[in-house]
Amino acid sequence: MDRLAELEAFVRTVDLGSQAAAADALGLSRMAVSRLVRQIEGRVGTQLLYRTTRRQTLTEAGARFLAEARSLVDRYRDLTSASSAPGDSISGTLRISAPVSFGSRHVMPLLPAFAALYPRVLFDVVLSDRQVHLADEGFDLAIRITAEGGSPVRATRLATSRTIICAAPAYIAAHGLPLVPADLGQHNCLRYAYSAETSTWPLVDAAGAVTKVEPRGNLVCNNGDALLAAAIAGQGIIQQPAFIVAPEIRAGRLMRLLGQYRTRELTISAVYAPAARPQAKILTFIDFLVDRYAGESF
DSSP states (O other), X not given: OHHHHHHHHHHHHHHHSSHHHHHHHHTXXXXXXXXXXXXXXXXXXXOOEEEOSSOEXXXXXXXXXXXXXXXXXXXXXXXXXXXXXXXXXXXXXXXXXXXXXXXXXXXXXGHHHHHHHOTTEEXXXXXXXXXXXXXXXXXXXXXXXXXXXXXXXXXXXEEEEEEEEXXXXXXXXXXXXXXXXXXXXXXXXXXXXXXXXXXXXXXXXXXXXXXXXXXXXXXXXXXXXXXXHHHHTTSOEEEEEHHHXXXXXXXXXXXXXXXXXXXXXXEEEEEEOOXXXXXXXXXXHHHHHHHXXXXXXX
C-alpha cells in the first residue's frame, strides 16, 4: 500500500503542479508527499522530478514513468470504487487530445458538465491539430476529424461536418468569383497542412461527377483558425469545416463559393488505443460525448 501511495503522490504532484497542491488533494502534509516522491525515485533509481521552490516539472525519465504510474493508480481506483455510487466510481486523470478549433469550440465547453457528474476526474487536455500516438504519448483518448476511415485504434463516431469553400467579399471583389471548380486554379488557395485534401480539393456536382482541383497559393498552415483569419483579411480562398467558417459566413465576413458542388464529408470520432479492458473513465466520457453530440452535423 505504501508503494501505491508513492505512485499517487507522484501522479498528483505532476497533475496539480506542486507537492503542496498534491498534499491538499491527498489529505497529507507537504513533507509526507515529498517523502513519498523521494521513495519512489529511490525505487526506480533515477530522478523523476525537477524541484524548484514553486513548481515540480518532469525529468525525461519522469515523463516516461508517468503514463504507467497513472495507469496503475487509475486501475486501483477502479477496483476499489466498485461499490461506490455510480458517479464516484469514475475517477483519475483523463488525458485528452483534440484538434485546436473543434476542441476549443465543442469539447472544452462540455467539461464543466462532465465534471459536475464525475467530480473525481481530473482533465489533462492537449489541443493540437497534430495526430498524436495515443499509447506512446500517454493519451487516454483523442478526438479526430477524418475524411477517410481506417485506423489502428478503436473509434466511436460522434458527429459529422462538411467543408465549405469560401473567401472574404473583398478578395472576390478584387479577384473575381469562381463559377466552376477549374476557376480555382486562377486563385490564391490557402491550404491546411494536416489535411488529406491539401494537394487536391474534390468537388462533386449534382450528377455525381467528381472534379479534383489542385489548389495553389502562397500559404499552407497547420491550424484552421489561422487560415480563417487570413481569409477574413482577404488573403485568399479556404476550404475549412463548417464549424469554423459557418459563423463568419452568417456574419458576412466570408462568402460561400461553389455552393452547388458537394465537398467531402468529415467524420468526428473519439478514438482510444486497443486494450483488453478500456478504463471506465474513458468509456464514460465517450458515452457522454455521444449523448451530447447525438450525431449532430457541425
